[in-house]
Amino acid sequence: MSEMLASTSKGHIEVKNFSLAYETIEGPVQAVTDTQIHVKPGEFVSIVGPSGCGKSTLLNAVAGFLKPTTGVVTVDGEFVNGPSAERGMVFQQYSLFPWKTVRENVEFGLKMRGMPRSQRERAARTLLGLAGLEAFEKHYPEKLSGGMKQRVGIVRALATGPKVLLLDEPFGALDAQTRVIMQQILTNMWQRLKISVLFVTHDIDEAIFLSDRVYCMTARPGSIKAEIPIPLERPRQQSMMMSSEFLALRRGLMSLIREESLKAMGGEINDLGMQGLNIELHGHSLVEVL
Amino acid sequence: MSSPALLRHPEDNMPAIAEAGPVPAVTPPATPPSFGTLALRWYRLNQGRLRATAIGIASLIAFLLVWHLLTTYRVVFFVRFTNVPSPLTVYASFTKAMHDPKFLMHILLSCRRIFIGFSLAAIVGVPLGLIMGRFKLVHEIIFPVAEVLRPIPAIAWVPMAIMLWPTNEQSIVFITFLGSFFPILVNTLHGMSLVDPVLVRAAQCLGARERSIFREVYFPASLPHIFTGLTVGMGVAWVSLIAAEMISGQYGIGYFTWEAYSLVQYADIALGMIAIGVLGLGSSLLIRGAGQLVMPWRST
């Protein structure tokens, strides 16, 4: 199993001077501008930001689905041009193949690589076992709950041993309880595989709980507003979410995002909102919080 | 939060999570239930289907009864039932026909024409639809021609088909082919246009190349619509075949029905019609069965 999953090289993501504009009838729509991010090998990094700020755009560019208008995306020094099995991706909409059983879904990447059937069946079983899904290997995705679908999605993305794992709001459609369990599962997999993770979410708690570092994006056109290291020790436990350290991080990130969300909504609301923000920040300077 | 132990040893809790999945734990009762309880339970579970079957049978019987009464009393009320054969005479001519090799040959010939024409339409229509759906240029070239030819009913092709093909048999098969070809092509195209782009992306970042994406994503994703096309195409194939046989045929169940009219054998007209209905029903059941076989993920 380890030979199959071991990421031989490291998975160092670098995005430099990045901007991306969509061509539309009304002219180019600047989705992301002037953005630099990086993910060190084995690091877990999240991107948070108000909806529509360009998180998916950025992630899709790292995946190779979109070409940057300016700037470069590299993984381990190699330019990204086009999707590849080296960068596994998990989508919010689950995106399992409905015509394949759970195991066939997990096998897909290995099949594409030309691995013989018996071998990849064995590999898929092992992986499904790790995710507690061995009992469901013959089920079609339609019959699974949202949480199970997404577990299959993650296992499928990891099966080919990618250098990096990209996730675009993977738990956005799940209920709170399932979310917590999924976060734990993702953390486990990440720690075992020592893989780099770039995780997009709009859930601040989730970002803090999971990450080594969090990028906060500005409203559209998106760029990096702040980079917040998360010094919480690992392994992390649910109880930490009540700690003062966690709450302080949460408060800081919350106000950053709030500011951007209000900006995205427009001026009038902005004024009102900023007053509320001052009250909330009373006694904690933003610098101190961060 | 509910179970701190579960979170402290995350690796160990995987099976626990699996057990929390959607499969309900059905504990078998200690003693096996009696036959009576089982029968009652089966009845409750299948009540809806039993009801539908019972009503269906009753309605068919009522239809036969009304037919019988209308013909025995030779009702004339706008419509004239004077010469319409009664169900019993049709049954009599059915038993006679079953021993008549000529009747069986008519049926076999029609089935063969359907088989060849429809198979050709599927063999050409499905791949063409898949390719047109994937490659814009092919779509741009072929679609306008298809759109112009599509509204022409297959029957309108009869004179042209007779000119085009050297034998009568070939022109009838050609008409059958045309009838089923366009529904199959159009539905395949429709299926291709609805393929979820996220699934294509998922395949791409699992290392799939163009050919694999075609085989593993586009084709299975379109299958439900392909089968809709095949079902519709089969229906139109029969319509076209019967019309072609009536106009230009020698042999075939459509010809048999028309000939019965010319020879004033009224019972055979109804017999021919019923045979056509049964054959049409049977062939669409075959396609549905094939669909369930090919798409196991959609059954139940």
Ligand SMILES: Nc1ncnc2c1ncn2[C@@H]1O[C@H](COP(=O)(O)OP(=O)(O)O)[C@@H](O)[C@H]1O
């Ligand atoms: N294909 C597209 N064409 C034009 N504009 C787009 C397209 N995709 C996204 N956008 C715009 O770009 C911005 C960023 O989108 P996205 O990256 O999906 O945001 P997020 O994932 O942060 O919600 C949005 O304002 C959206 O309207």
Ligand SMILES: [Mg+2]
């Ligand atoms: Mg998004």
